[in-house]
Amino acid sequence: MAHVDYKDMRDYLGVLEENGLLKHVTAPVDLDYELGGIAARGLDKGGDSLVGLLFENINGYPGKRVVANILAKTEQLALAIGAEPDDMTLYERIGEARQSPIAPVQVSEAVCQEEVIAEEDVNLHDLPIPWWHEGDAGRYIGTTAGVTTMDPETGYINQGLYRCMILDDKTFSLQARGGHEIGENPTKTGYGGQSHILMNEAQGKPTPVALAIGMDPALTYAAGAFVHSDEIEHAEYAFAGALKGEPIEIVKCLNSDLLVPAYSEMIIEGEILPYERINEGPHGEHQGFYTAVDNVFIVHVKSISHRTDAIHYGLICRQQEDYPKFMYSAGMRTRLEQMGIGDLLEDVWCPDSTGGGFGVFAIIAAKARTPADVARIKDAITNLKEERYLVRRPRWTIVVDDDCDVRDWAEVMWRVALGVMPDAHLSISERNNAIWHEPLEVEFDAGSCVFVDATFKTKAGFDRPINALSRDLKARVDGRWRELGLD
């Protein structure tokens, strides 16, 4: 059973700080682009420079705070779910939690309702909502917020992370699984928020919606992960409870029967009216492009409730973002092990930089010694089958030797440049079953795949020692860098 040292997001920020994984930014920062830019650069820099950022001095918003980059690296996720900071261990822990949901408990009073702003006084522009990307069409209030809806048939609550952009003082757009034509048939199975809205619309009814802003990190993780919300009651809350090892406390909304996490920093309650749509975006998205979507829903805000001195939490959506997408690599490794090639795997890495971390590109460090070993890996990759939101066949697979650091792009590219004779070591599949098509116009999941054998050790006649520094020497030299006055 997991044990976490926090109750809510505020406690978690304290835990991060104690562990050197969060810093206070006290210098003045602009909400327009600059805050998003700082968060983005922290993500790019990675390593010790990637820490949670609590912005405490936002120009034009005295006393208001925004936090970012708190679920972006292995060490942070480990503290969020009470496990060792090792990706495979974390992946196993998440898998166990999926199998053993813990039902939430309903409470009658909650800190997220400490202070209430009634509809007539609501002005979304009073909130410190960043203009994340320079090319965004507006301020995105929903990036890490748990967008909460209820299945009108079962009464089960669903939470998803869906992007929401402020339209005016009292409305925002909500993009759940793209745009939706008016009159579109609701897709029931497992399609969360959008199916609830379309089910209500089919009966001419409005849909109550609540944005839970500043949830604890287990809830944020659960809201963004694929969960069987049509099969398990309040599935995201039950999954988050299992991740934390204790039930999530939930409270009834002020204007509807929706149930929201009691320890959220802020709850924005609203309603989607049937047959209303708007064009939304552009918005910088995780594939690395600005996108815009037609026919998204409009939420009319009914009230805002919040903790005293609420902290806003949001993310800049891009290839590297504040969500543990590195778990995808552990997922792919697990699948390949299940397919019987565990003996060949040293490491598996799907870099976020290659398209948002959803396995468009896989680098495999392999203990391969013969062409037959490489053929086994290729066979397993070719047979990876689509699993919704889980592992799919990557568009690009590069196999390197087991002494390659798969996270070191320069080293991987060196091996591709010198270890590959294209007519012999590179193959391109026909179009079937490869992941994610954007921005190229091909049918969904019907891309072709490249398999690159960039190993040296399996190639006949290769006998050259590599002249790179040994790992020990590199660590020793790096450890002295500051002492040598070179930092």
Ligand SMILES: Cc1cc2nc3c(=O)[nH]c(=O)nc-3n(C[C@H](O)[C@H](O)[C@H](O)COP(=O)(O)O)c2cc1C
């Ligand atoms: C950071 C982040 C942002 C996301 N933004 C969106 C979004 O704008 N629209 C969307 O449909 N899904 C988005 N997703 C994916 C959904 O949150 C995810 O698929 C979730 O499982 C949806 O739950 P549902 O099946 O209940 O709809 C996002 C995921 C993450 C991690």
